[in-house]
Amino acid sequence: MNNVPDFQTLHKVILIQSTIHLLQDKKSLIRFVCRGFSELPWLSSVGLFLQGEYVSEGSPASPGRDDSQNLFDALANSSHLKKEQDAELTAFEERHGLKCIKAATSFEVYGFLLVRPSDEKRFQEFRPYLENTMNLIALRAENEEQNKIIRRHQEDLESLIAERTRALKESEQKYRTLFHSIRDALLVADLQRTIISCNQAFTDLFGYSLEEIQGCRTEILYADSSQFPRLGKRLQDKAYDPNLFITIDYKKKSGEAFPGETNIFGFVDAEGCEIGYIGLIRDISVQLKAEQERVRYEQLLRQAQKMEAIGTLAGGIAHDFNNILASVIGYTELAMCDAQKKSLLYENLNEVLTAGNRARDLIRQILAISRHEDQSKQVVPINPLIKEALKMLRSTVPTSIEFKEDIDGKTFNVQADPTQIHQVMVNLVTNAMQAMDSHEGTIEVCLDAYCFEDWIKQKALHLTPGEYVRLSVSDTGSGIAEDQIDKIFEPYYTTKEKGAGTGLGLAVVHGIVKSHGGLITVYSEEGKGSTFHVYLPLAQNQTLKQTAAESEEPLPTGTEHILLIDDELPIVKMQQQSLERLGYVVTAKTRSREALETFRSSPDKFNLVITDMTMPEMTGDKLAAAVKAINSEVAVILCTGFSEQIEAHKENIVLDGYLMKPVDKTRMATTVRKVLDSYSQGPVPGS
Amino acid sequence: MIQKQRKISMGFSDEKLLEGQHIIYLYNDDRERKKTMASFLQQGLLENEKLLYLVDDISPEEMQKELSLLGVDVQRVNNCFDITAGHYACCPDHYFTAEFMLKTVGEFYEQAIQNGFTGARGAGEMSWALVEGRATVEELLNYEAQLNHILQRHPLTTVCQYDARRFDGALIMDLLSVHPMMIVRGQLVKNPSYVKPEIFLQEYRERQQRSSRLDH
Numbered sequence: 001m002n003n004v005p006d007f008q009t010l011h012k013v014i015l016i017q018s019t020i021h022l023l024q025d026k027k028s029l030i031r032f033v034c035r036g037f038s039e040l041p042w043l044s045s046v047g048l049f050l051q052g053e054y055v056s057e058g059s060p061a062s063p064g065r066d067d068s069q070n071l072f073d074a075l076a077n078s079s080h081l082k083k084e085q086d087a088e089l090t091a092f093e094e095r096h097g098l099k100c101i102k103a104a105t106s107f108e109v110y111g112f113l114l115v116r117p118s119d120e121k122r123f124q125e126f127r128p129y130l131e132n133t134m135n136l137i138a139l140r141a142e143n144e145e146q147n148k149i150i151r152r153h154q155e156d157l158e159s160l161i162a163e164r165t166r167a168l169k170e171s172e173q174k175y176r177t178l179f180h181s182i183r184d185a186l187l188v189a190d191l192q193r194t195i196i197s198c199n200q201a202f203t204d205l206f207g208y209s210l211e212e213i214q215g216c217r218t219e220i221l222y223a224d225s226s227q228f229p230r231l232g233k234r235l236q237d238k239a240y241d242p243n244l245f246i247t248i249d250y251k252k253k254s255g256e257a258f259p260g261e262t263n264i265f266g267f268v269d270a271e272g273c274e275i276g277y278i279g280l281i282r283d284i285s286v287q288l289k290a291e292q293e294r295v296r297y298e299q300l301l302r303q304a305q306k307m308e309a310i311g312t313l314a315g316g317i318a319h320d321f322n323n324i325l326a327s328v329i330g331y332t333e334l335a336m337c338d339a340q341k342k343s344l345l346y347e348n349l350n351e352v353l354t355a356g357n358r359a360r361d362l363i364r365q366i367l368a369i370s371r372h373e374d375q376s377k378q379v380v381p382i383n384p385l386i387k388e389a390l391k392m393l394r395s396t397v398p399t400s401i402e403f404k405e406d407i408d409g410k411t412f413n414v415q416a417d418p419t420q421i422h423q424v425m426v427n428l429v430t431n432a433m434q435a436m437d438s439h440e441g442t443i444e445v446c447l448d449a450y451c452f453e454d455w456i457k458q459k460a461l462h463l464t465p466g467e468y469v470r471l472s473v474s475d476t477g478s479g480i481a482e483d484q485i486d487k488i489f490e491p492y493y494t495t496k497e498k499g500a501g502t503g504l505g506l507a508v509v510h511g512i513v514k515s516h517g518g519l520i521t522v523y524s525e526e527g528k529g530s531t532f533h534v535y536l537p538l539a540q541n542q543t544l545k546q547t548a549a550e551s552e553e554p555l556p557t558g559t560e561h562i563l564l565i566d567d568e569l570p571i572v573k574m575q576q577q578s579l580e581r582l583g584y585v586v587t588a589k590t591r592s593r594e595a596l597e598t599f600r601s602s603p604d605k606f607n608l609v610i611t612d613m614t615m616p617e618m619t620g621d622k623l624a625a626a627v628k629a630i631n632s633e634v635a636v637i638l639c640t641g642f643s644e645q646i647e648a649h650k651e652n653i654v655l656d657g658y659l660m661k662p663v664d665k666t667r668m669a670t671t672v673r674k675v676l677d678s679y680s681q682g683p684v685p686g687s
Numbered sequence: 688m689i690q691k692q693r694k695i696s697m698g699f700s701d702e703k704l705l706e707g708q709h710i711i712y713l714y715n716d717d718r719e720r721k722k723t724m725a726s727f728l729q730q731g732l733l734e735n736e737k738l739l740y741l742v743d744d745i746s747p748e749e750m751q752k753e754l755s756l757l758g759v760d761v762q763r764v765n766n767c768f769d770i771t772a773g774h775y776a777c778c779p780d781h782y783f784t785a786e787f788m789l790k791t792v793g794e795f796y797e798q799a800i801q802n803g804f805t806g807a808r809g810a811g812e813m814s815w816a817l818v819e820g821r822a823t824v825e826e827l828l829n830y831e832a833q834l835n836h837i838l839q840r841h842p843l844t845t846v847c848q849y850d851a852r853r854f855d856g857a858l859i860m861d862l863l864s865v866h867p868m869m870i871v872r873g874q875l876v877k878n879p880s881y882v883k884p885e886i887f888l889q890e891y892r893e894r895q896q897r898s899s900r901l902d903h
Contacts, residue, residue: 011879015863018871022715022851023859032856036880039860059897 006122009040013129017136026144030055033113033137037130042119050103050111051141062114063096075102075109085109099123101131103138110141185260185281188267193218193232196276205283207253218279223249223257235264235277250281258285300521303486310490310507318363323568325363326662329356330574333665337581360662377516379539382414382421382469383407383447389425390445397429398439406446412469413539420512427505428473428532435477435530444474450535464517467538474531480524488522509534555666556673557583560607564588565595565623566639567615575610578665579672592618596626603631608676610659613640624655635679637671639663692842693806698730699723700875704868706806707842709835710875711866713859715851717744723873724810725757727846731808732760732767736844737799741773741811767804774815783822785830789837796841808844814853824858828891831865832884846870861891 016036023029030048037046038057047062048055049072056062071092078084089100089112096114103111113134117123179186185202189195195213203209206221213220219228227248250260260281266274332353339346386407394403414421425445432443450470452463480488489510509532513520517537524530562584566572569590576588587606589595592615599606609627613620624636635656657675659667694703714720724740731738742750747770755761761768776791777783792809799807816822831847838845849862863869863880864887870876882890 008879015869015879019713019851019859019863022713023856024715024852025856028851028854028856028859030856032860035857035860039864039880 009126010129012036012040013126013133017133020133020136020140026050026141027053027055029137029140033133037113037115040126042117042122042126043115044118045098045116047114048111049114050137056114058116062098062116067092067096068112068114071100072109072111075104075112099127101127101134103134103141105135105138105142108138108142108145110138182280185283187218187279187281188276189218189279190276191274193228193235193277202281205252205281206250212253221250223251231264247284248281258283259288260284299486300519303489306490321359321363322661323571325356325360327568327570327574329353329360329662329664330571330578332356334574334577334581377415377417379413379415380418380421381411382416382471382536383411385416385418385421386425386445386447386471389422390429393426393429397433397443400440401433401436402442404442404444406444406448409447410449412447412449414469414516414536415539416516416536417512420516424471424509424512424534425473427509428534431505431532432473432475432477432530435475435479437478441476441529442474444472446472448472449538463519463535464537466540468518468535469538471534471536472531473534474529476529479526479528479530480522481526485522485524489520555582555669557669558673558676559583559585560676561585561587561605562608562610562672563595563599563606564610565592565615565620566590566612567592568612571612575663575668578668582665582669582672584672592616592620592623596623599627599634600630603634606634607679608635608637608672610637610639610672613638633679635675637675695734695736695806695808695844696730697844697875698726698728699870699873702875704875705842706808706844707838708844708868709831709838709866710844710846710868710870711862711878712846712848712870713851713863714848714870719873720848721753722757723870724846724848725754725759727808727810728754728768729759731806731844735805736767737795737802737804737807738768739795739807739809739811739843740768740770741776741809742770743773743812743814747771766802772815773812774818774821777811777815778821781821783816783826783830785826785833788830789833792834792837792843792845793841796843806842806844808846810846810848812848812850814850817853824861825891825895828861828865829888831862832888835865835867835884861887 013036016033019032020029023032030050030053034046034048034055034057037043037048043058045058045062046056047068049065049068052069052072054065054068062068071088074088075085078088085102085104089102093100098114098116101113101115102109103113111134113130115123115130179197180200182199183201185205186199187195187202188197195216195218198208198210198213203213206213217228219225222228231248245261245263247259248262249257251257261284262282263280264277267276267278269275332349336346336349336353339349387405390403390405390407397403429443429445433439436443448470450468452468489506510520513534513536519535521533521535522530523533562579564572564576564579564586565588566575567590572588572590576586579586587598589598592611595609595611596618599609609624611620611623615623618626620638620640624638627634627636637657637659638655639659639661656679657671659671692705692707695706696703697708712720712723728738728740740747740750740754745753751761751770761770777788779787795809796807813827816827834845847862847866849859851859854862860880863878864882865884866878867881868875869878
């Protein structure tokens with residue numbers, strides 16, 4: 001018995017063992033081991049089965065692949081019960097007359113070595129080395145399996161990472177797109193308020209590039225540097241409501257300041273800890289300006305509404321007062337006709353008439369405020385009217401006050417009552433002059449075209465759309481206190497000493513301007529002066545009329561039969577007397593229905609019907625219509641204290657003329673004669 | 688011309704061995720292999736030996752750069768370092784013959800001596816032999832076995848590099864049988880599987896005959 005190991009063989013086995021790790025391909029490994037073992041002198045044949053692969057060398061041949069596969073399946077199915085596996089192996093060894101060495105780890109059987117020893121003793125001597133080699137192969141196989149699992153996991157992980165990375169990129173791209181598509185400036189800062197990022201709207205608004213602003217503190221953005229610590233304290237104290245917007249004055253890179261509506265909210269990390277702030281800033285300078293404009297126009301509207309109310313009140317009073325005045329003036333005139341000229345009675349009556357006329361002028365001014373006065377509007381160029389007024393005013397204004405005018409440019413035509421425009425100028429210049437207490441300074445008058453910014457403003461102020469002429473009267477006087485500005489157009493409002501002014505000047509201007517479809521505004525700075533802007537709509541495609549001075553002529557007379565109706569007995573009696581004195585035959589009535597019946601009974605008897613407008617039972621316009629229906633050949637004159645009533649009914653009734661109360665005898669005589677004369681050539685609508 | 692054999696250092700191993708060693712290098716790690724070969728070649732330069740490197744995986748120029756990065760002074764002496772494509776050197780007629788190659792090895796060594804080099808060493812990547820139709824297994828094994836005799840007369844220290852990932856396991860076992868020395872994990876060891884060339888070739892032919900009979 002030779003116990004000395006065969007070192008050459010031993011080294012060869014060790015060489016095989018040490019080379020196994022280099023052979024990665026399973027089949028190559030099997031062939032390597034099989035070839036190596038087959039060269040061992042005491043083995044006549046070798047077969048190696050490993051994970052489905054099988055190779056054999058030498059003779060007699062080892063069992064075939066199928067038998068080997070069956071053995072492998074049996075070993076694998078016997079699970080990890082060594083006893084069962086050993087039984088399977090022993091059975092196989094006996095069946096095929098060979099030796100079988102498992103390639104197995106504690107967990108798994110991977111294959112086996114099948115050998116036919118030609119020298120049993122040598123085989124048994126080296127069996128531990130062969131078993132060791134098979135263990136190494138099993139470990140390698142197990143390692144390979146584990147590596148496969150690790151590789152699969154790694155691939156899954158890499159695939160997951162790739163998927164997540166792609167999703168993250170997509171998410172980031174979405175975020176970036178969203179971030180930059182927000183139209184408000186968006187700023188991201190850390191807790192120290194150092195700027196981390198901003199969107200495109202921010203760079204557009206503030207003028208800084210991202211590179212310029214990154215790393216800067218938000219302090220750089222505030223117009224008022226004290227805003228930074230103030231806001232910082234609020235943020236620190238959490239004294240801000242993320243749902244609320246605050247307005248902060250910001251400063252652009254150019255230095256331009258602007259108000260920004262700001263919403264600040266904190267942003268948190270994955271653990272919910274606040275790590276910074278996000279600020280949303282919207283430039284609201286345009287909105288603020290619009291809001292200021294809106295407030296200004298609302299004030300103007302309120303003022304206009306107040307003036308409207310005052311005008312309505314004044315108009316109502318004036319109407320009643322007109323009726324009284326009509327009697328006073330009318331009867332005085334009648335009385336004067338009967339009195340001896342230059343007698344004390346005549347002179348006294350003349351004083352009454354003068355006072356009555358002054359009262360009538362006053363009423364007209366009040367009606368002008370309320371737009372209830374009769375107006376003789378016509379298309380006229382406003383430039384010469386203003387120039388003429390200034391020429392007259394120049395002589396009344398102290399020479400220490402300088403006059404500047406800019407009215408010779410483009411000619412502006414307006415639909416206006418020249419007398420009233422004259423009045424507007426007188427009142428505004430007088431007001432300007434009185435504003436300069438020291439009687440030193442400058443009054444500047446100019447005319448220019450003006451177009452309101454948009455239709456909405458025009459609508460809000462009840463202005464007719466279109467182009468306007470702007471008359472501006474500026475002074476360098478004391479100006480108007482801010483709290484007084486709203487009141488200056490109110491009647492009887494004055495800052496002057498008692499007796500120095502009536503308080504009606506600007507109210508009259510306001511009324512006239514409004515009656516012309518215009519607007520008056522004032523801009524004033526206390527201590528610096530005021531500017532009144534009067535906006536009048538430009539006349540479109542209307543024929544210019546020349547103002548004709550009324551001439552003094554003897555009162556026209558006539559003999560026609562006139563039906564006179566007024567519910568005020570004193571007035572009807574006075575007018576009857578006046579008309580009869582002019583030679584006319586007058587049938588006077590105080591009730592409209594009775595008057596209509598009278599006319600109906602003898603329609604051909606009358607040449608003219610003069611009717612009051614406001615009457616019980618039947619108003620003047622209805623009576624006129626009824627008369628015309630009975631006999632269209634009869635002329636009708638409507639008499640009223642409200643020109644608006646006539647304007648309102650002008651299109652519905654065929655009027656031949658109208659008279660504004662209080663009617664003086666001259667106007668009565670001329671209007672009556674004019675209407676009757678026109679009827680001798682056929683009826684003429686309107687007057 | 689037979690000279691007294693020198694003892695040389697391999698560069699990657701401490702011990703000194705007689706020149707003309709026939710070494711097989713089985714590898715599956717290119718980084719380790721290039722590092723080992725760089726040490727081997729650099730040592731050759733230091734010992735004033737003529738060097739031959741037959742490349743296959745990459746071009747000669749790329750290998751030159753890589754060796755340079757690994758510390759081989761490839762520009763040190765003109766004409767001391769030949770880097771050539773393996774298939775070009777071994778198969779000039781597109782087909783490998785042991786006879787031609789053995790003759791080339793002998794000539795290379797003799798020329799190196801004639802040119803004043805103290806010796807020569809060569810390293811060859813052998814994967815070119817895997818290209819179908821280029822070389823038979825028998826011819827390759829014949830060459831490797833006969834080379835042992837040639838190197839006794841022309842002691843060109845030779846490292847044959849076989850990629851264990853690409854060559855068949857059975858062939859590798861046969862190749863081990865014809866190389867007296869082997870490099871295992873960068874270490875030079877005596878090959879216990881080495882069989883004298885004549886014996887190996889005889890056994891190989893007998894095995895082939897047996898196999899042929901079985902096939903029939």
